[in-house]
Amino acid sequence: MALAVTLIVLALGSVLFHFLSPWYFTPIASNWHAIDTTIAITFWVTGFVFVAVSLFMAWSLIQYRARPGGRAAYQPENKKLEGWLLVVTAVGVAAMLAPGLYVWADVVQAPQDAQAVEVVAQQWNWAYRLPGKDGKLGTVNSRYVTDDNPFGMNPADPNGADDVLLATPELHVPLGKPVKLLLRSKDVLHDFAVAEIRVKMDMVPGLVTYVWFTPTKAGTYDILCEELCGVGHYAMRGKMVVDEPAAYSAWLDKQPTYASLRTHVAGDAAVGKTLYATCAACHGAGGEGNVALNAPKLSGQGAWYLERQLQHFKAGMRGTQDKDTFGKMMAPMAATLPDDTAIANVVAYIATLPDTPVAPTLKGDIASGARQFATCAACHGANGAGIAATHAPRLHGMSDWYMARQLKNFRDGVRGAHPQDPYGNQMALVAGMLNDDADIGNVLAYINSR
Known part of the structure; x- marks a missing residue:
């Protein structure tokens, strides 16, 4: 009797929890209401079967409970019952499958006027490619x-010259216009998903998969990888911004094209030498850094990374947090560089400086650090040399005391919290794996040992 009551309470409690629970789907922001309807039908069918089976089991426990003088009847076959079960099961399965097949027919038939957007996944970053004014994507x-x-752009394909290349986790799409996402992966299996848009599709290396949708509500939505793709899977996040058409056009006009990136003029090291005089006061004439002045080594660091950090200081993405004492000192120095050309010039000069070795200042457990660095190595390289494609700077041979401070800043929310610093946001998530200063010391000790 107790077991029968438990089954009844479980069935009824599950139904009540479904209807009274505050947790349910996020509000939809695209045309795919049919997907929600299909899931709702599945809930109704499986819910009805669950309640029916639970109540039948409870009834059977009561009806056929052991009683004095009671004897069970052996009935190995019952064609009538089997027939009913076959029909009811077939109807239930069809009720769940038919709507899904109907919706899938729409999912695989993107409208002819849908705007093509290529999404490129790589551990653990998102990047995007949009057609230019010719409306065609070049080959890759x-x-x-x-x-x-x-992106693997084909330099001989003229259709790719005006392609818009976005090496950023943030994608913009126009409101009210169909968008077809062409999905490809450069390394392992990923999965592109936006909950509010109701799109989710695997990204398979060597293949191009796709989904399409029409945004119906302006706003910013999280892009997640919903396929376990490695130790940094949880940090693979992006943003989809749905703009009004006018705002989208204005945004698109400001984005770089493949042609503009190829013709990017390198900085002038001779001009940069003069500009570097201000930097040398702290960072040293040879860019070797100065721990007494809290100025890290610059020589040997990737030019792309130095440019990005100077731009972040100028834009207020770094050096504005109250607890970032030394970042606040650097921000006004970066402001002395009036524009991107000046930044490129000073970085070009730094690239000419000799890569002077710096003595390690930190000690730790190298073996423990090696295990923890496995996560870091996926982006920064096995030897900590840095990888531009994953937006990860060089670590080996740089100022370990400075890296220790930055890891603490990332971990404590002092750095990487600015909404326009996607790579800082990602690094803040990864730095959370370092529980204390000892872990930081271990990782840096291992990097110094490479």
Whole structure:
């Protein structure tokens, strides 16, 4: 009797929890209401079967409970009952499958006027490619992929010259217009998902999969990888911004094209030498850094990373947090560089400086650090040399005391919290794996040992 009551309470409690629970789907922001309807039908069918089976089991426990003088009847076959079970089961399965097949027919038939957007996944970053004014995407191939050409653009294809390349986790799409996402992965299996849009599709290396949707509500929505793709899977996040058409056009006009990136003029090291005089006061004439002045080593660091950090200081993405004492000192120094050309010039000069070795200042458990660095190595490289394609700077041979401070800042929310610093946001998530200063010391000790 107790077991029968338990089954009844479980069945009724599950139904009440479903209807009274505050947790349910996020509000939809696209045309895919049919997906919600299909899931709701599945809930109704499986819910009805669950309640019916639970109540039948409870009834059977009561009806056929052991009683004095009671005897069970052996009935190995019952064609009538089997027939009913076959029909009811077939109807239930069809009720769940038919709507899904109907919706899938729409999912695989993107409208002819849908705007094509290529989404490129790589541990643990998102990047995007949009057609230019010709409305056509140029061809790509893995054999063309380099640090300078992370999308693998075919330089001989004229259709790709005006393609818009976005090496950022943030994608903008226009409100009310169909969008077809072409999905490809450069390394392992990923999965592109936006809960509010109701799109989710695997990204398979060597294949191009796709989904389409029409945004119906302006706003910013999280992009997640919903396929376990490695130790940094949880940090693979992005943003989808749905703009009004006018705002989208204005945003698109400001984005770089493949042609503009290829013709990017390198900085002038001779001009940069003069500008560097201000930097040298703290960072040293040779960019070797100065721990007494809290100025890290610059020589040997990737030019792309130095440019980005100077731009972040100028834009207020770094050096504005109250607890970032030394970042606040750097911000006004970066402000002395009036524009991107000046930044490129000073970085070009730093690139000419000799990569002077710096003595390690930290000690730790190298073996423990090696295990923890496995996560870092996926982006920064096995030897900590840095990888431009994953937006990860060089670590080996740089100022370990400075890296220790930055890891603490990331971990404590002092750095990486600015909404326009996606790579800082990602690093803040990864730094959370370092529980205390000892863990930080261990990782840096291992990097110094490489």
